[in-house]
Amino acid sequence: MYFLILFYTFAVMEGNVSDISEALSVLTEELRMLRASNDAQYAEICRLTRLVESLNAEIRKRDKKIEELQYLNELDGEQQWSRNLEKLLQEGIHERNENPQAVIDKKPFRQGGGCIS
Numbered sequence: 001m002y003f004l005i006l007f008y009t010f011a012v013m014e015g016n017v018s019d020i021s022e023a024l025s026v027l028t029e030e031l032r033m034l035r036a037s038n039d040a041q042y043a044e045i046c047r048l049t050r051l052v053e054s055l056n057a058e059i060r061k062r063d064k065k066i067e068e069l070q071y072l073n074e075l076d077g078e079q080q081w082s083r084n085l086e087k088l089l090q091e092g093i094h095e096r097n098e099n100p101q102a103v104i105d106k107k108p109f110r111q112g113g114g115c116i117s
Helices: 002-010 020-075 081-098 109-113
Strands: none
């Protein structure tokens, strides 16, 4: 009974089937197309998973850098460079999160793009 349900699900035959090889070839082709589609979807899922993992690793590195800068600020309250760098990193992360597909120009550090005047 299960075979009939699967057979009906994949191949709708018009009329009586006189040759089982024709019905099997139709089923085989349907399964081949399903397998190809499944393989393509699996490959895309793997690619997206690797992309998400790499982006998460980048976020963790930036978060760690911000924590280190905050620690330096706590050690010496008079210094300004670590606060400025922390602010710059946070703005960069915010900009990247707001526009993930945008191409962001790289400004030279000493030409208005950095935190040192």
